[in-house]
Amino acid sequence: MIGGEAVPLAAASVTVIGLAGAGVVAGRRGTRSSQAEAQAAARPVLFSTMDSGVIDVEALHRLPRRQRRALQDQARALLPQVRGTDHDNLVRLLEHTGAIGRARRQAGSRRSAARARAGLFLGAAGRPTEMDNLLRLLHDPVPSVRWAAARSLGRLGHPGAVSPLLASLEGDRPIPPDVVVEAIAQIRQCPVAVLRQGLSSRSAPVRAVTVDLLGRFHALAALPDIVRRLADDPSIEVRTRAAQALGRLGSPRAVDALLAALADGPATMHPQVVRALGEIGAPEAIPALRRALTGPSPQLRAAAAHALEAVRAPAQPSAGRRA
């Protein structure tokens, strides 16, 4: 009998759970659709402000609270996606609504997630005046906040951020090299002379990031320094990134050094050296690349096959890149 009662009870429970579940789904759908309606209603005000730069204060105040919130959410979402006059107008609008002031306060919040969000938002706002706030966050005890600050300093694009970003690779709270590379690579007016000082740093991550960036910025003047790092830096990471940088520079003047690294350098850097030879498109590297086809690691063999293809049939004439 107990078992007989259990079945209808279980069925009833399933029904109740099912109905409750359907209610939750319907509720979520309702919330989503009303959210979509609020966003749609707020868009004309948002887009026309971005377009004209004129903040229609009355139109903003006429928006019901839900639509005002939707407008702010959309404005924040668009901020990192746009640049130029529309971006500047968007920042003015966010300043008017108080969102930027709130973010400045949140940069000092006790909650790390709020500090990280504030850092990203202030970077996307792109005001040089936010530099001090972001430099402070670069030394935050929580890694995600430091990374957000580094990314935002890159987004801000101020050349003055290069030295602090390089320095953030050292110390008790270092930022990962790739985060710093990504940040500095965004600084279009990066002072290459300042960057080159990083080559003589005692810190291997600083040297690794520096050679990587010199390649990304096509700093041909630094080629002899990068070649020296490839040949005799004590860190394999620095030597590997030097090979990558030489590939990006695309100069045939690096071929001898790369061939020497392939013959005598540590095996872990060989795939990168082979890729660089392929990028330069040096025909004199063909015998060494053929030998690499039978090399010990699958990565090396794959890189060699790809490089040989590039050397034999260059996709683009490389004359323009050769210096």
Place this chain on the structure above:
Amino acid sequence: MKTVLVVDDDSDVRELIVWKLTNAGYAAMGAADGQAGLVAAGGGPDGSGRVPDLILVDWLMPRMTGIELCQALRAQPATAAVPIILLTAKAEESEVEQGFAIGVDDYIVKPFSPREMLSRVQAVLARAGARA
């Protein structure tokens, strides 16, 4: 009136571009992913609608990437010659080459200037008009 199809999974960006284009006098419509974009570009589910004069495609989309969509558009007779502008956060030389290799007509790198986007749309449409 020239028609422009905007394919981007980011609704904020898609709606902004559609609004800008509409404001500039184009008939603009949006599609939220590559599949919907492919259907809309071919003139709707039954192919009876109008094929757009230009298609703006975001590179990074779930399920079907912008590059896959461009390849599909180029393989479809109705859309094979429709100019395409790729919206992308990728600005690496090799990726730009990859886009041009499959027949993309122009590039807009994110973060983008909506005003510059309008100029590029205008320029690509003018070039396409001169070719026709």
